[in-house]
Amino acid sequence: MQQTIVHPTDFSARSDIAFAHALRIAIATKSELYLVHVAESQYDEYDGFPHVRRALAAWGLMNENDPPASVGKLGIKVKKIGLQARFLLRGLLRVLAEHPSHLIVLATHGRDGVANWLHGSVAEDLSRASRLPTLFIPPDVRGFVDQNNGDVRLSRVLVPIDHSPPPASALDTIQNFIAPMNKEGATIELIHVGASAPVVRRINGGTIVPVALRSGDVINTILRAADEQQADLIAMPTAGHQGFLDALRGSTTERVLRHAPCPVLAVPTR
Numbered sequence: 001m002q003q004t005i006v007h008p009t010d011f012s013a014r015s016d017i018a019f020a021h022a023l024r025i026a027i028a029t030k031s032e033l034y035l036v037h038v039a040e041s042q043y044d045e046y047d048g049f050p051h052v053r054r055a056l057a058a059w060g061l062m063n064e065n066d067p068p069a070s071v072g073k074l075g076i077k078v079k080k081i082g083l084q085a086r087f088l089l090r091g092l093l094r095v096l097a098e099h100p101s102h103l104i105v106l107a108t109h110g111r112d113g114v115a116n117w118l119h120g121s122v123a124e125d126l127s128r129a130s131r132l133p134t135l136f137i138p139p140d141v142r143g144f145v146d147q148n149n150g151d152v153r154l155s156r157v158l159v160p161i162d163h164s165p166p167p168a169s170a171l172d173t174i175q176n177f178i179a180p181m182n183k184e185g186a187t188i189e190l191i192h193v194g195a196s197a198p199v200v201r202r203i204n205g206g207t208i209v210p211v212a213l214r215s216g217d218v219i220n221t222i223l224r225a226a227d228e229q230q231a232d233l234i235a236m237p238t239a240g241h242q243g244f245l246d247a248l249r250g251s252t253t254e255r256v257l258r259h260a261p262c263p264v265l266a267v268p269t270r
Contacts, residue, residue: 003031004101008083008092010038011051017147018107018137021263023055023078024145024152025105025135028180030075036095037082052078059150096130103177104134108257133173136257136264143263144181144232152181157188158231160222160252161211163198165269170237171200171209173267177235186232191225193218219255226261235265 007022009015019035026033035051049068057064061074071078083091137143144154159174161167167190178186190200190211197211214221226234236253257264 003029004034004099005031005103005105006034006036006095006101007105008036008038014139015107017139017143018105019051020055020147021135021137021143021145022105023052024150026076027074032077034095034099035078035080037080038088039082039084058148101132104130104132106134106136108136108138131268133177134266138260141260141262154178154182154232155186156229156231157186157233157235158226158229159188159190159235161190161192161198161237165237165239167198167200167237170267170269174235177265189229193221218252222256223259231262233263233265234260235267237269238266
């Protein structure tokens with residue numbers, strides 16, 4: 001079954017880097033990409049296909065003047081859905097209900113938390129409905145997708161873990177996320193900030209995964225580790241049974257997200 005990626009966007013310049021990640025991941029995984037355009041009113045004009053064609057042309061994958069159908073030659077499908085901001089929650093829940101998805105890709109406001117359409121009750125209800133891996137892309141960080149040529153640099157991944165939520169299933173999800181974009185594999189470092197690290201066994205095979213111990217303030221230590229390793233991605237298990245944004249709000253994951261030097265992948269655990 002073809003995977004599905006949902007990317008809410010207003011097609012503004014500040015969301016370009018998140019759009020590039022959503023599109024590049026869709027190509028790597030041969031997925032169906034839903035561009036959910038968030039507009040102030042139903043009269044706002046939008047067209048996601050010029051954005052798609054311009055990006056693919058810059059990446060040398062098609063000509064900008066090619067018809068929208070040409071995108072399908074890359075093994076992906078791109079569909080547009082328009083939503084008014086004031087009806088956003090209802091619309092996003094409907095999109096997720098009608099199009100079961102494997103990943104959400106979101107732009108954020110950098111140091112100030114998640115984007116406007118995921119504030120307050122929208123965040124709570126959307127998280128409860130989704131329980132999906134979510135890739136957060138702040139606008140001013142080094143992404144792992146080059147907007148100019150589409151190159152992917154995803155070779156160093158930092159995974160901060162704790163005893164709860166259990167990280168084993170999330171680790172499998174993280175590895176499956178990385179694999180299509182880095183055939184040679186990435187270096188994944190698990191770290192625990194504290195005195196005693198949890199024992200992590202791979203679900204397939206049961207082998208124990210090494211965990212590096214660090215001490216200090218949890219948030220600062222994670223951010224320092226990401227800087228030291230020049231991490232391309234921080235991937236964090238979250239309490240998925242509560243909804244990933246419920247787990248994010250006020251939590252370690254959300255505070256890391258606000259100051260992360262790279263994209264952050266929130267992975268609900270099972």
